[in-house]
Amino acid sequence: MKTLLTIAWRNLWRKKRRTLITASSVMFATILAIALMSIIEGWKDEMVESIISNTTGHLQIQDVLYHDESSIDHALEYEEEVKQTVAKYGDDIKYTVPRIEGFCLGAKDIGTRGVFLTGILPEKENRMNDLSSRLIKGEMFSADDNYAVIAEGVATQLELSTGDTLVLIGQGFQGMTAAGKYKVGGILEFPLPEQNNTMVYLPLKEAQYFFAAPDRLNRLIMMMEDEREADRLAQQMQNDLDDDWYTVKTWEQLMPDKVAAFEARDAQVKVFVWVLYIVAGFGILGTVITMMHERLREFGILLSIGLKRTQLAIICMLETIFISFIGVITGVVVGFPVIYRLHKNPIPITDDDLKEAIIDFGLEPVFSFSAEPGIFIYQAVTIFLIAIIVGLYPVQKVFRLEMTDSASN
Amino acid sequence: METVIKTNNLSKVYTDTAVPVHALRSVSLEFRQGEFTAIVGPSGSGKTTFLNVVGGLDKPTEGHVIIDGVDIATMKESKLFDFRLRHIGFVFQAYNLIPVLTAIENVSFIMLLQNRPKAEMEERAKQMLEQVGLSDKLNVRPAKLSGGQQQRVAVARALASKPDFVLADEPTANLDTESAFNLLDIMAKLNKEENITLIFSTHDQRVIERARRVITLVDGAVDKDETFNREN
Ligand SMILES: Nc1ncnc2c1ncn2[C@@H]1O[C@H](COP(=O)(O)OP(=O)(O)O)[C@@H](O)[C@H]1O
Ligand SMILES: [Mg+2]
Numbered sequence: 175m176k177t178l179l180t181i182a183w184r185n186l187w188r189k190k191r192r193t194l195i196t197a198s199s200v201m202f203a204t205i206l207a208i209a210l211m212s213i214i215e216g217w218k219d220e221m222v223e224s225i226i227s228n229t230t231g232h233l234q235i236q237d238v239l240y241h242d243e244s245s246i247d248h249a250l251e252y253e254e255e256v257k258q259t260v261a262k263y264g265d266d267i268k269y270t271v272p273r274i275e276g277f278c279l280g281a282k283d284i285g286t287r288g289v290f291l292t293g294i295l296p297e298k299e300n301r302m303n304d305l306s307s308r309l310i311k312g313e314m315f316s317a318d319d320n321y322a323v324i325a326e327g328v329a330t331q332l333e334l335s336t337g338d339t340l341v342l343i344g345q346g347f348q349g350m351t352a353a354g355k356y357k358v359g360g361i362l363e364f365p366l367p368e369q370n371n372t373m374v375y376l377p378l379k380e381a382q383y384f385f386a387a388p389d390r391l392n393r394l395i396m397m398m399e400d401e402r403e404a405d406r407l408a409q410q411m412q413n414d415l416d417d418d419w420y421t422v423k424t425w426e427q428l429m430p431d432k433v434a435a436f437e438a439r440d441a442q443v444k445v446f447v448w449v450l451y452i453v454a455g456f457g458i459l460g461t462v463i464t465m466m467h468e469r470l471r472e473f474g475i476l477l478s479i480g481l482k483r484t485q486l487a488i489i490c491m492l493e494t495i496f497i498s499f500i501g502v503i504t505g506v507v508v509g510f511p512v513i514y515r516l517h518k519n520p521i522p523i524t525d526d527d528l529k530e531a532i533i534d535f536g537l538e539p540v541f542s543f544s545a546e547p548g549i550f551i552y553q554a555v556t557i558f559l560i561a562i563i564v565g566l567y568p569v570q571k572v573f574r575l576e577m578t579d580s581a582s583n
Numbered sequence: 584m585e586t587v588i589k590t591n592n593l594s595k596v597y598t599d600t601a602v603p604v605h606a607l608r609s610v611s612l613e614f615r616q617g618e619f620t621a622i623v624g625p626s627g628s629g630k631t632t633f634l635n636v637v638g639g640l641d642k643p644t645e646g647h648v649i650i651d652g653v654d655i656a657t658m659k660e661s662k663l664f665d666f667r668l669r670h671i672g673f674v675f676q677a678y679n680l681i682p683v684l685t686a687i688e689n690v691s692f693i694m695l696l697q698n699r700p701k702a703e704m705e706e707r708a709k710q711m712l713e714q715v716g717l718s719d720k721l722n723v724r725p726a727k728l729s730g731g732q733q734q735r736v737a738v739a740r741a742l743a744s745k746p747d748f749v750l751a752d753e754p755t756a757n758l759d760t761e762s763a764f765n766l767l768d769i770m771a772k773l774n775k776e777e778n779i780t781l782i783f784s785t786h787d788q789r790v791i792e793r794a795r796r797v798i799t800l801v802d803g804a805v806d807k808d809e810t811f812n813r814e815n
Contacts, residue, residue: 177695184683471678478640478675479740480668480696578641 178485182492185465193497196461200501201508203454204553207447208509211552214443215544216517218436220537222425225432227303230425231271231395232404235260235411238421240392241428246276246347249390250420256394259414266407271298271395274381278344278352280324280374282332289328290372291342293381302397305362305375312336312360320380321359327371329361336360342374346386354384365533447556454501455560459567462494466568470575477577487569494565495558502557506550517545584615587748587780588637593646595632595803606632607643608804614748614782619774621794622784629803630784634750637782638671639663651747668696672741672749674783676756679737680725686712686736687721693744711739714776715769731762735769742773748780755790767793 186193226232235256240248260270273292280289296314299305306314315321322340334340338358346352364370382388404424411422426433476486520540523529529539595607606629622630635641637648639655647654680689690708712718715735725733734754741749755763767790774781791797799807
């Protein structure tokens, strides 16, 4: 076997330039593919982070029925069982963010408008998504205040400003009427219209009182130390909680359409990457075919003097694998430091319109790159597969080679 | 002396041509241990076909090739590979050597495929290269050797593993006169010293007289089979 390795390795360097050109085509394909996957992954990481901090958190405990029917009646009771379970996994959970929420009617004088009322603990929200930074007027309430902070769109449509009074009418827990008058203490601006035109915030306690649901929550959001542990933790917490009442959901379960969208794009990128590799694969194949045909006589003689077909096939396969790996390894060696630097220092986006749109979206205005090892491993595995497929060409040739055709003079 | 190869009514007809070609017609020959034989005849007379069939590289249309009591004409390919490796040495007209291996690695190659012990192998390879006058070229690759030197390495390789016999198809065809004589002298010397049966083909009058037995083929049939008493 060592001899076969030696022969295969040395064969590569018989035509140095050709080998290097082939290996570089693989190298460039690898670098391109890595860059492409890295930027898409980086973008996805940003999006996921934005979804997690702006919307779902890592995990949520909800009433079993709430996800399918978002009614205030399906608010969970924030009682000992839940508190203890959360405390039990204190090592995994960084902090929790409780919310109670529901649609209701906002009114001022004769104007009315559907709004989405959310009761929050402001310091928790600030930790999660820096809510107070969206203030354009007034200030954020603290947990014990009893005034409201509303989105800018709501303020415009109801002609409300700070100091004015907002009337809220809705449905409370188990059919109770919910009604209240609140002073507007602050106005927030959201980039997404559906938020900007509907959001109304009250301190958690005040909102629970409004909904006639003291100690109840619609979601207990949990932010984790390590988001990769989300599935495991959800499973464990679910086991500890009574599943007739409580359900623990990961952000992926809460946002299935987003997950599907990411998967669809991953698939697109993979198709692109495979196209790159197929191009590189044909490059290797061309070289392999040439290497094969210029050595048919040599092969015939090797087989005549006693080298087995399998041994010759191994030599050919090794040559293909070597060329491919020289390409992929140099590609990774060149690509990794570059990607790693870009990962640490993302490229700022300079186009002003684009920049603004991205900031509004709650994302950083940069092209961020992912340096996940998986990206690099994926290249190695894919190239290996392609090398094997390409390597099958000389292998099947070797098994069909007629010794007299190639060895005789 | 013991018979090493015996062919029985060997015939070979190529039918993939426009007109069927009778490359061998009923060739019955015996080769004994230690013989040094030239197969001669004009181009197309069947020399290569004969050596290929005897070497198990090609199947006869009819007849038998008995080596060591076995008929290799009916042997399965997988078995033949092993049989050739253990019993037969080959020297071809050109492209004999593995270009990426040095002279000594080339000479060791067959022994390596036979899984011989490393030390024995190296010693034998050195000894053989010395015998063919190339002890100063052990670590040189074929491209750096002259045509004659390359053929000498090929002869050293064929004999190094001590096969039952060596077949050489026009080993001198690409060589100048001096190198051709030199190669034949070395082959004759090794034939004597190692007592290995050697059969080579040639259409080159210059080298025929080095052989002790000369078999002439005409149109695939044995025309003459002469033995000479020569001191090489
Ligand atoms: N593979 C083949 N297919 C068809 N005809 C062949 C083949 N090999 C050899 N021949 C024919 O068989 C005859 C003998 O050829 P060969 O043994 O090569 O002769 P020599 O080696 O003496 O020149 C020639 O007529 C040649 O054309
Ligand atoms: Mg010939």
